Amino acid sequence: MTSQNATLGAQAGNETQVCVIPGGVPITIQNATSWSQVGCLEGFYCANNSAQHLPQYCPPMPSCQDLRLSGTPCPPQGLFEPVLCDPGYYCPNGGTQKIQCPSGSYCPHGVASPIKCTVGSRCPAGSQRDMNFLPLGILLLVDIILITATVMEKLRSRYKKSNFHQKRESRRSAFMAKGAGRFRNRDYQEIDERGHPGFQEDVENDFQMEPRIMGPRRAKTGFEQIGELEADFVLHEELNKDDGGQKTDLHLFVQSLSKCLGATKFGLSFEFQDLGFKPPKSNKKILDQVSGTIHAGSLWGVMGASGAGKSTFVNVLMGKQAHTGGVTKVNGVAGKIAKYKKIIGYVPQDDIVLPELTVRENILHSARIRLPSNWSDSEIQHHVDILISCLQLSHVKDSLVGSTAAPVISGGQRKRVSIGMELAAAPMAVFLDEPTSGLDATAAASIMSTLKALSRLGMTIVTIIHQPRQEIFESLDSLVLLGQGRMIYCGPETGIQPHFQGLGFDFPDHTNPADVMGDIIAGEGRHYKPKGDASVQYLIDYWASKQQDGSANENFAKTATISMAENNALSATVKARGAPWFKQIYFCFQRSLVQQYRMKSSFYFELGVGAMAGFLIGLAELNQKGQNFRGIFNSPYDLLSVSIDYSSVPQMALLVGLAIGLTASAPGVKIFGEEKLVYWREAAAGHNRFAYYIGKVVSTIPRMVLANFHFTTMFMLLSTPRIPYLSAFIANLLYFYCIYGLASIISMVTRREDGPLLAVMMSLIVGVLNGMSPTLKKVRSWHIVWIWRASPGTWLAEAYFTENISPLRYLYQIDMAKQTAGYLLNMFGDDLLMMLAIGTAYRIVAFLGLRFMWRNKQR
Known part of the structure; x- marks a missing residue:
């Protein structure tokens, strides 16, 4: 501000000065004959009407400056110096006027004209800032909507749960009236809400859902609705036997697989020779000189003591481990097995599922991602519903899976969800790492019964299994036994006992042969062979000698030759898999x-x-x-x-x-x-x-x-x-x-x-x-x-x-x-x-x- 903007007064004797506060507000100081009498009012422009006393600016005194730096006001200016048009006012005309800010506008410090407030603001007269309440109103509305939706969902969930329990009690009463024996013989079936026959209780609930595996030569599998399925199961012949009656879930699932795979047999065969694995920073091989053949359409068990190399063998065979040696073939064709991963399922030991999703949502996502890209969504939905029914999960399909720390469904159901996520992709082979781990005997039997049925459909099932009960052990078609990273046995399950008896080991009567075999391959064979060598190394050397003279695979039929047309069809199947x-x-x-x-x-x-x-x-x-x-x-x-x-x-x-x-x-x-x-x-x-x-x-x-x-x-x-x-x-x-x-x-x-x-x-x-x-x-x-x-x-x-x-x-x-x-x-x-x-x-x-x-x- 200059002296021209100040209102200068001149009176005789210099008795009057006009001091203009920055902002244009004049103050008249009277009865002062000289500037020294008036003193220097800090922050003021003081205009004197004589040539000897020109207008000047007076800086704040040191004591006043100290007060301001400590946050204490120092009259007359206050905390902020200088004051150019106070907040809440605007000063037009070069600062010669000071007018209160009108309503609907705000005036921060030093403005020459009011600023219009935004829509939704509260700006009374004299406002110095724009407090906009419109976003807050929208925010409250959004929060109310979110809270209302949450409460409504909780009420709906409670109502659904209450309805479910009432229906379950009603079904249970009806069941008890008919007799539990009929349920166990599978004469009692219900139609679930999608119209598929199924059972409404899990194996871990009051009633058993799956039949037990009753003997080593049991002809029927876990899916008894379809009858007796042989290893050379031919899909089209089975499906063509349509008498006009209602197809079972398994028939429908097989039909869906046929549409996906376009082949009469669903399995893959695996040949492996001299497989080995040595960790990058170790000189000791975890797996060495492992050779054998896994035939298509069969249920295989991989067994061995802790540290024997079971998981390593499966990982190397599937191409999950680097630093490997040896050769693997898929359907007789050598190469990396990783290129077939779209048609090979892998179920890890831990049930890796999303706890926030339902049973059906977990399986459906896998199907949408991995099934052929030309499938419509309705076809995928139907495929998933049939699979859920086959896995006996229809009654919990809309239940959240939950975590292991906070489970919602049972352990057996959770394991079947994990398996179902792989089966939803219609694989030709499935590898499972200890699928019965952590389950009770009944649930474990149910899982293995399911796998047995899948192998009878023609899929190749390879499962790492530890200490199985007798019924589970005898349901396996073939076994791979490992010890110290080397092969001990590879062949039919029926040949296990004769093999070890030929080496001088006794199998006591009324014992589980799986337990005896487990002790032998773990180095505890002395209990069953009092004399002679009973070490694991002896077992390894004996099997190696059998492989050298060609007698190791005498119990196996020769692997069928795969034609070029079938190989081309397999490649086309792999390329068609997966959504864009x-x-x-x-x-x-x-x-x-x-x-x-x-x-x-x-x-x-x-x-x-x-x-x-x-x-x-x-x-x-x-x-x-x-x-x-x-x-x-x-x-x-x-x-x-x-x-x-x-x-x-x-x-x-x-x-x-x-x-x-x-x-x-x-x-x-x-x-x-x-x-x-x-x-x-x-x-x-x-x-x-x-x-x-x-x-x-x-x-x-x-x-x-x-x-x-x-x-x-x-x-x-x-x-x-x-x-x-x-x-x-x-x-x-x-x-x-x-x-x-x-x-x-x-x-x-x-x-x-x-x-x-x-x-x-x-x-x-x-x-x-x-x-x-x-x-x-x-x-x-x-x-x-x-x-x-x-x-x-x-x-x-x-x-x-x-x-x-x-x-x-x-x-x-x-x-x-x-x-x-x-x-x-x-x-x-x-x-x-x-x-x-x-x-x-x-x-x-x-x-x-x-x-x-x-x-x-x-x-």
Whole structure:
């Protein structure tokens, strides 16, 4: 302000001075004959009417400055000096007027005209900031909808559960009236809600569902509805016997398999010669010189003592282990077995299923991904329903699977779900790692009965099994026995006892031959062979000698020769398998959304943390009342500027970044960190890895939007910065995007239990690297500014700096502030693009980690 703008008074004797407070409000000081009598009123422009006393600015006294630095007001100016048009007022006409801000507008510090409030704001007369309540109203409406939907679902679930229990009790009463014996003889059947015959109780409930395997030469299998199926089961002949009656579930399942495979036999044969495996950092071979043949359409058991190499053998045979030696053939053709993984199922020992999905949803997803791409959705749905009925899971198909820590269905049912996920893909061979582990005897018999039936359909079933009961052992067609990583026996189950008896071992009467054999191959054979060599090495050497003279496979029929036409058909079958990648993205996206919806507690917790973080950060900024920047006034008022504040906006951005990091880091880790096993299983089964990852990433967008909505709304309502709400929302959302991406990287390289803590720490680091302290100007002098520019926190702070400072260009020299802080101005769009790019780069790194780390588990 200049003397021309001041109202100068001249009276005789210099008894009157007019002092103009910056902002245009004149104060007349009378009875002062000289300037020394008046004294220097700090912060005032005092105009004297004589040539000897020109207008001058009086700086604050040291004592007053000390008070201001400690946050204590010093009259008459208060905390902020100088005051250019008080907040709540606007000063037009060059500052010569001071008018209260009208209703519907707000007037921050130093404006010449009122600023219209946005829609939904409460702006009474004299408002100095824009408090917009519209986002809060929308937020409350969204929360009410979410809570109402959750409550309605819980009520519907309770009603359904109550109905189910009533129907079950009714069925049980009817059953008891008919007699339990009829149920066990399978004379009693029910029609489930889809119209398929099935049973409504699990083997682990009050009534037995599956028949027991009663003897070593039992002709019928677990699926007795179809009758006696031989190993040379011919599909078309069986299906052509259509007498017009209702087909059983197994008939329908076989028909579905036939449509998928296009062949009369469903199995694959495997020949292996001199298989070996030596860990990269070990000189000792875990597996060595293992040779044999696994014929198609049979049920095989792989047995041995702990550490004998059972799992290693299966992994090497399936191509899951690198550093192998030897040759494997599939249907007589040598090559890598991995190229057939789309038609080979693998059921791990641990039931790797998604606990948030139902029984049917787990199996359906596998079918949609792995069945031929030309199948319609209705065909896939029908295939899955038939399979669920065959697996005796119809009565629990809509139940959540649950976790092992919090189970919903029984262990036997969970195991059948895991098997069903592989059978849904219509494989030609299935490998299982201890499918009866952790199950009671009845449930184990049920599982093995199912596998026996599948082998009679022509599938090749290879299962690692440990200490089976006698009925299970005698249901196996053939066995591979291993000891110390070497072959002890490979042949029919019927040849086991004669083989060991020929070596001098006795099998006592009334004992389980599986237990006797288990003791022998574990090195405890002395109990059954008092004299002679009973060591495991002796068994290995004996079998090696039999292989050399060609008598090892005398009990086996020669492997059938596979024609070139059949090989071509097999290759065509493999190529036709699997949905296109874009469909897989959609299926993975849909599944992930369902998972997040089912994990409501985690979802609501994230929203609550976001809202609380926004509230606390907004509360910290509440005293600023929207004024978070003070700079050097534009000329000619620059001399009035004594108190500058360039750090409040970067500090606000720092708090925002830290709050978002704390809100999003742990959920971001959970998206992938808890599903590594699922991913490894699906990747090994031929699922598209890129589709899985993109589907998961896209599914997090609604979650990020809602969490950011809660955070930004609470933060903006209390802090009321100059940045528009929409701009702050987009900037914050992109920062959420970055933190989720960073958390994805963390989840790839750490254990699940360590991931959340490390992700929080990393989010704090990238939040602190935002250019506030040290400033970007200082960092640039160290020549390491690229480190700060690699952090999304810097781009968030720069975006906030631009949007909060640029509107004040009319008042302050903001270019000077830009140079001091080191940020760039008028680059808001570029700042947003850089956060988008950094978040995407994080995801690319995470995907590379997902794809190339633990590669042996994805084979």
